[in-house]
Amino acid sequence: MNTPASAEARPRIAITLGDPAGVGPELIAKLLSRPDNTAAADIILISDEAELRSAGDDAGTPIEYVTEPTPGKPLLYDNSAARPVADFERRTATEAGGQWAMSNLRHALKLARKGEVDAIVFAPLNKSSLHLAGMREQDELRWFEIILGEEDFTSELNVLPNLWTARVTSHVSLAEVDAGITRESTAAAGRLLDKVLRESGIDSPRIGVCALNPHAGESGKFGRHEIDIIAPAVGDLVADGIDAKGPFPSDTIFLRARAGEFDGILTMYHDQGQIAMKLMGFDGGVTVAGGLSVPICTPAHGTAFDVVGKGIANTGSIQNAFDLAVKIGARRKAAAAR
Template sequence: MTDALRPRIAMTMGDPSGIGPELAVRLLAEPDTLDQADVRLLATPAELDAACEEAGVQVPTSPEPTAGHVTLVPPQLGDRPVARGRATVEGGRRAMTDLLHCLDLYRSDSVDAIMFTPLNKSALHWAGMHEEDELRWFAKELGWDGTTSELNFVPGLTTSRVTSHVALSEVSRRISARSVLDATRLLHQVVRDNGAESPRLAVCALNPHAGENGQFGREEIDHIEPGVELARAEGIDASGPFPCDTIFIEARDGRFDGVVTMYHDQGQIAMKLLGFDQGVTVQGGLPVPIATPAHGTAYGIVGKGVASLGPTRRAFEIATNLGRRASLARAAQPAGG
């Protein structure tokens, strides 16, 4: 029987053409990392050795899950040469294949959460990922039709989105009381699972000045405020809608644990200003927790050893927290339940 307090994390090195391998081995070389969880890394011994040599670190391994050691999982496309420092179809194919392998590990009850280092959307598209983002691709591969949202984390604050990777011209028509409730409910759950006992949530308006009582649009009156009321009726501590050009100041100062945003850049600009070097993305709402640093493959600094480890370290902590929560929930279920 596994120790529910030590979740099992499947980790990939992301797009091998980018800084992902460097970030993965630097993280795994830190003793505190392997004290938190049992890590299954999708890499061959040769790939691990090459990444460690480039980064100047050592990562202890064991053929079986052992505290303080990484267990290597043979990847399906291991040891195939991939060009470094630029987007490639080979890099995208390897990243996708590794993620599919992680989903298989979850389906077989071999892991509690998944973490991957940065991917490149162009490389993934060339390799065959045609959904609007990785979240929708994960949902399709899992056959999952529940509520999903990308969640973004900086220390002390998390955001969810009512709409995500869509044109701005599509945003208004996708906002409804139900979609606001869904994004608020999901944010409440994930922030709570990550350690906040009673999350305090703010909900953004869509229009300038929160619509000025309908002068600048009725989305706040017709959809957003009713969605907030539905969330409050479920016992969620949500308030709003607030003008988005001021609410992040209050959130930064500690009044809120999370903010529900209406579209991608409404939250992302604020979050990256608040903590670009600590940003994490969680694929929220899926049946398995999935986390990744909220930055790209940084092809221009591959091999230079200067990539910031902060977001990767934080992504691992969040994946561990969410994976532990999922493991404990399963352990509490009655036999056959």
């Protein structure tokens, strides 16, 4: 549970409500109904009054907000001028919903570039809506890179309370995975995982590295990625002072992680880690856009059209996303003030 923080330590968090057709608005309303959450950060809501009213109706609890900065109260950054339609269609992907979600996120990223927020939390998006609205990138992380002007290695990370994963390749077809796994990209993903684990408060992260092939390649019988690429990359990480071990077969590494052997696991492709993480904690998972100049956190689940408006959306993941954004945002703010 969050505890109230002093004005000096409290980070500034921008929040967007995600795709208006999904459960995001309801989740944010429930999140902000808890006084310990609004006490933990200076919150900037990027939305409009109509969406906040609708979100409160879905959640059964109104969102309390202000339009002028007031300690302990979420501040509304009114983006109503960008609303594409008066009423959004619910429970389905639409161009209008994607436009609204992207516009609100664009404002959050603008605040981050200006140094006016320390972290961003966004409720679930729908990739079909985003593509209908004109997003041409693989996913929102690549779009964030462009808006923020990033040039360093980035990766989507997934988080459970006691375990993080990062990926060498992400939203690409399985046929493209091989080309994306190089010694350099594997080491870069490992360095990023170590960095973000440290930012989250783990001083000496322990990282396990997945093999790509069955049985870790069986000494080259099932492929040489482990011998020629992954093991040398692990050696590069160790040379950098990172506690990295592997490559280990992916069908057993998560058992070792669950037993507490690792703080983070570096996977080679999307589902290699995602299937295990969602089995281990679907209702509490968080996705972090790693490697960006601002921490960006979101629930690891989607828009859940099937439960929209029923008041039953689970808040475990959005709460964990908010808590993580507060923690990392506060540490970055403190580091910048030194």
